[in-house]
Amino acid sequence: MGKTSFVALLALCLMTGTAQAQISDGVIKIGVLNDQSGPYADITGPGSVVAARMAVEDFGATAKGMKVEIVFADHQNKPDVGSQIARQWYDAEKVDLIIDVPTSSIALAINQIAREKNKAFIVSGAATSDLTGKACSPNTIHWTYDTWALANGTGTAVVRTGGDTWFFLTADYAFGHALERDVEAVVQKSGGRVVGKVRHPFPTSDFSSFLLQAQASKAKIIGLANAGADTINAIKQGAEFGIAKGGQQFAGLLVFISDVHALGLEKAQGLVLTESFYWDQNDRTRAWSKRFAERHRGAMPTMVQAGVYSAVTHYLKAIDSLKGDDGPKVITRMKELPTDDPVFGKGTVRVDGRKVHPMYLFEVKKPAESKGPWDYYKLRATIPADQAFRPLDQGDCSLVKK
Amino acid sequence: MFGIPPQALFGQLLIGLINGSFYALLSLGLAVIFGLLNIINFAHGAQYMMGAFAAYFLLQYAGLGYGWALLIAPVIIGLLGMALERVTLKRLYHLDHLYGLLLTFGVALIIQGVFRYEFGSSGLPYPIPRALEGGKNLGFMFLPNYRAWVIVLSLVVCFGTWLVIERTRLGAYLRAATENPTLVRAFGINVPRMITLTYGFGVGLAALAGVLAAPIYQVNPLMGGDLIIVVFAVVVIGGMGSILGSIITGFTLGLVEGLTKVFYPEASNTVIFVIMAIVLLVRPTGLFGRAS
Numbered sequence: 039m040g041k042t043s044f045v046a047l048l049a050l051c052l053m054t055g056t057a058q059a060q061i062s063d064g065v066i067k068i069g070v071l072n073d074q075s076g077p078y079a080d081i082t083g084p085g086s087v088v089a090a091r092m093a094v095e096d097f098g099a100t101a102k103g104m105k106v107e108i109v110f111a112d113h114q115n116k117p118d119v120g121s122q123i124a125r126q127w128y129d130a131e132k133v134d135l136i137i138d139v140p141t142s143s144i145a146l147a148i149n150q151i152a153r154e155k156n157k158a159f160i161v162s163g164a165a166t167s168d169l170t171g172k173a174c175s176p177n178t179i180h181w182t183y184d185t186w187a188l189a190n191g192t193g194t195a196v197v198r199t200g201g202d203t204w205f206f207l208t209a210d211y212a213f214g215h216a217l218e219r220d221v222e223a224v225v226q227k228s229g230g231r232v233v234g235k236v237r238h239p240f241p242t243s244d245f246s247s248f249l250l251q252a253q254a255s256k257a258k259i260i261g262l263a264n265a266g267a268d269t270i271n272a273i274k275q276g277a278e279f280g281i282a283k284g285g286q287q288f289a290g291l292l293v294f295i296s297d298v299h300a301l302g303l304e305k306a307q308g309l310v311l312t313e314s315f316y317w318d319q320n321d322r323t324r325a326w327s328k329r330f331a332e333r334h335r336g337a338m339p340t341m342v343q344a345g346v347y348s349a350v351t352h353y354l355k356a357i358d359s360l361k362g363d364d365g366p367k368v369i370t371r372m373k374e375l376p377t378d379d380p381v382f383g384k385g386t387v388r389v390d391g392r393k394v395h396p397m398y399l400f401e402v403k404k405p406a407e408s409k410g411p412w413d414y415y416k417l418r419a420t421i422p423a424d425q426a427f428r429p430l431d432q433g434d435c436s437l438v439k440k
Numbered sequence: 441m442f443g444i445p446p447q448a449l450f451g452q453l454l455i456g457l458i459n460g461s462f463y464a465l466l467s468l469g470l471a472v473i474f475g476l477l478n479i480i481n482f483a484h485g486a487q488y489m490m491g492a493f494a495a496y497f498l499l500q501y502a503g504l505g506y507g508w509a510l511l512i513a514p515v516i517i518g519l520l521g522m523a524l525e526r527v528t529l530k531r532l533y534h535l536d537h538l539y540g541l542l543l544t545f546g547v548a549l550i551i552q553g554v555f556r557y558e559f560g561s562s563g564l565p566y567p568i569p570r571a572l573e574g575g576k577n578l579g580f581m582f583l584p585n586y587r588a589w590v591i592v593l594s595l596v597v598c599f600g601t602w603l604v605i606e607r608t609r610l611g612a613y614l615r616a617a618t619e620n621p622t623l624v625r626a627f628g629i630n631v632p633r634m635i636t637l638t639y640g641f642g643v644g645l646a647a648l649a650g651v652l653a654a655p656i657y658q659v660n661p662l663m664g665g666d667l668i669i670v671v672f673a674v675v676v677i678g679g680m681g682s683i684l685g686s687i688i689t690g691f692t693l694g695l696v697e698g699l700t701k702v703f704y705p706e707a708s709n710t711v712i713f714v715i716m717a718i719v720l721l722v723r724p725t726g727l728f729g730r731a732s
Contacts, residue, residue, distance in 0.1 A: 075553075075556060075561065075662075076561060076662065077561060077662065078561075079556070079560070079561035080560045080561045080562040083561070210705075210706050236705050237705055237706050238701075238705055238706075238708070239705075239706065239708055239709040239710075241666065242708075242709070243657050243663065243666055243667070244459055244656075244657075246455045246458070246459075246587070247452055247455045247456075247698055247701035247702065247705075247708075248701065248705065250448070250451050250452060250455060250581060251448075251702070253581075253582070254445075254448050254451075266561075266562070267561065267562060267563065267658065267660065267662070270562060270563065270658055271657055271658065274565075274656075274657070274658065275656065278568065278575075278584045278586065278587075278656070279575070279582055279584055280575060280582050280584070284582070296560075296562050297562060299562065300560075300562035300563050300564070300565065300658060301565060302565040305565070337560070
């Protein structure tokens with residue numbers, strides 16, 4: 039072997055050696071973990087996997103020499119199933135990042151596991167604001183929305199328009215409890231009153247008994263601290279029981295565009311809701327959503343699915359700048375770099391793990407105002423990024439210096 | 441009573457009765473199938489869901505409204521059920537119950553999976569028929585007309601079925617055929633055809649419940665999967681195969697569940713299973729079951 043070729047070989051070894059030490063096993067493996075088949079499947083589900091794949095393609099990962107692999111699994115909305123998959127992914131299958139994870143109880147469990155295993159975790163689907171509050175972690179970013187932002191958006195708007203007495207129908211698990219707590223705080227702060235609440239099992243298909251209790255309470259507003267199929271059923275049956283005719287109004291505290299699509303505008307019209315993304319906002323969101331719909335059976339993306347796209351884009355950007363995929367290091371770099379993508383525009387990630395961007399208060403159109411399927415929202419207000427989320431010093435997060 | 445005004449309690453009892461009528465209709469179909477075929481029909485939930493979807497398709501693509509759906513959907517789904525019985529179930533009668541259970545469970549998973557893939561998990565809207573819109577203020581509650589209709593129809597269907605099976609000649613043949621098929625065949629009765637028709641009837645009942653449910657819930661691929669476990673608990677409490685048992689237990693458990701939703705809503709999806717456990721401890725054959 040000649041001297042030059044020996045040096046070249048040595049150099050090659052060193053180069054690949056460093057590269058391998060940085061990107062674990064040479065592959066960036068992203069695991070999309072969500073509800074693939076149950077009540078939250080249309081909100082997250084296969085659509086989130088499509089969004090993650092699009093992010094990898096649009097980032098040009100292959101052209102940049104990055105090898106990215108996407109895997110996905112169904113946690114069936116069961117914390118034990120979700121935790122078990124997360125452990126297996128992190129430990130045995132060398133997954134570097136777990137993303138999405140609707141159902142707050144599961145997200146909180148994996149938040150712990152990611153910290154234990156020193157891996158990265160980005161939440162798009164789950165809502166509880168505890169993820170950047172008392173449960174905050176250097177390994178976790180909460181991307182799309184949270185219960186505080188929903189309460190701040192919808193709760194405030196409803197109280198301001200005269201809805202000052204509330205009755206809650208709350209999904210009986212971590213998410214429902216957090217949403218109810220955050221909305222209750224907003225209602226009381228704005229001078230309103232909570233006159234009663236019911237905690238219903240998740241999922242519930244028949245709401246008639248709970249609706250009757252809500253009617254008996256005489257509250258002006260029936261706050262739905264639930265999501266997906268539960269919200270759809272509650273609103274649909276509310277119409278049957280004459281909730282609106284009795285002078286009461288629903289406040290859907292977490293309503294996704296897929297829910298509005300399923301309900302139909304006839305039933306959903308007039309609902310006020312808070313989202314961080316709507317496909318028909320500007321040219322970039324329209325173009326991206328159209329590409330998404332082509333790959334997702336014609337369905338427009340929910341904010342959770344858009345959030346997965348945005349988050350994976352930023353994750354890859356951080357890895358590209360770091361040239362490594364060590365969990366907490368990437369998360370730290372993600373907090374240092376500003377975010378920018380076609381769905382959420384420009385934004386930042388706060389030290390407590392909260393991704394910050396504007397939130398939008400939408401109203402569901404009347405059937406006559408809509409030009410066709412998926413033309414559902416009109417914008418009522420934009421909540422600027424610095425007001426949309428809980429102030430950094432109020433979350434009780436240990437990562438925030440006091 | 442317990443801090444709840446009696447008027448509100450009446451309302452809740454009525455609501456319980458409405459939900460109970462779904463339990464009764466579904467568990468009745470299961471009881472008929474188990475009592476006469478000895479098949480534990482796990483596909484019942486999927487067939488209920490298909491009934492709701494049939495109503496949706498009839499409205500969407502054939503312009504046939506709710507009234508027609510009530511008649512046609514059970515027939516279509518019943519015929520599909522009979523095809524299933526002819527092709528697969530028939531081969532399992534000489535084997536243990538477990539095989540029928542596994543087969544129908546597998547069929548249910550496949551059907552549910554296909555529908556979910558095709559239509560998503562949020563479901564499709566189905567309107568309440570115009571004639572049954574609105575409701576009446578009963579003083580203690582607002583009763584939607586549609587819900588009143590559900591109670592009436594399911595009571596008629598349940599007791600009609602019970603009458604046919606327990607009090608008519610046809611019912612006597614059916615019961616005889618389950619006891620001793622060979623002997624009944626010796627009298628010149630086509631037993632396999634009767635069994636196929638019975639399965640079709642049981643499945644048709646599930647589809648009828650599906651059509652009834654369509655305007656209340658979303659037409660949702662998961663609607664059967666959520667309900668079937670509860671309905672099985674109802675059947676077990678009532679006594680496997682007991683027709684009257686399944687009807688009475690269905691309505692009663694609807695009431696019990698309704699009351700739980702008032703006093704301790706968090707437990708409303710477990711209360712039926714608690715009752716099931718207690719009943720199984722005290723009377724392993726169920727409340728109305730006979731020891732075999």
